[in-house]
Amino acid sequence: MVATAPRLVVIGAPEGMRMARAARLADHYGIPRLPALDVLVKRQPLPTGGFVIDGAARLLDRVAGIGGPLPASALDLVVHLRDGDPADSDGAWRVIRFYEARGVLVGFRPQTPDGDIIVAIDAALRGRTAADPPRWP
Structure with a gap:
């Protein structure tokens, strides 16, 4: 069984911090x-x-009317970079609860070392193989 690359979403934190983390991952x-x-x-x-x-x-919440947040079945993990108030709007809370209820949300402080987040991602990948394709349109 060969594990495939992760399917991730990075949300939370200010835009620059979030983009930098996503780029490093x-x-x-x-x-x-x-x-x-x-x-x-x-x-x-x-x-x-x-x-x-x-x-x-x-x-992610704004496009929910168009087709909803990205389906949890198409993801391995949603990395929520919690900075102070975890969400500053009802829309953000809806998205966070959506992914949390589906068991794909993990939260970290923005200053968490990359290695700690990579450990969580690798744990989410354990057992997934190339035979498990993403399910998105």
Whole structure:
């Protein structure tokens, strides 16, 4: 059984911090970083070899009327970078609760070392194989 690259979403924290974290995770795993706008609004297809989607939770909630947040079945983990107040709007809370209820949300402080987040991602990947394709349009 060969594990495949992770399918991740990074939300929370200020935009610059979130984008930097998403870029470092994408670089570590050798997968593309995709802006949430491209994936959710423009309906860009997801790469089959793993990805890191970077976006604000409010954006994920805003497109919920169009098609809902990215389905939890298409993801391995949603990394929520909690900075102070975990969410500053009802929309962000809805997205956080959506992924939390589906068991794919993990929260970290923005200053958490990359290695700690990578350990959580690797644990989420354990047991997943190349035979488990992403399920997104």
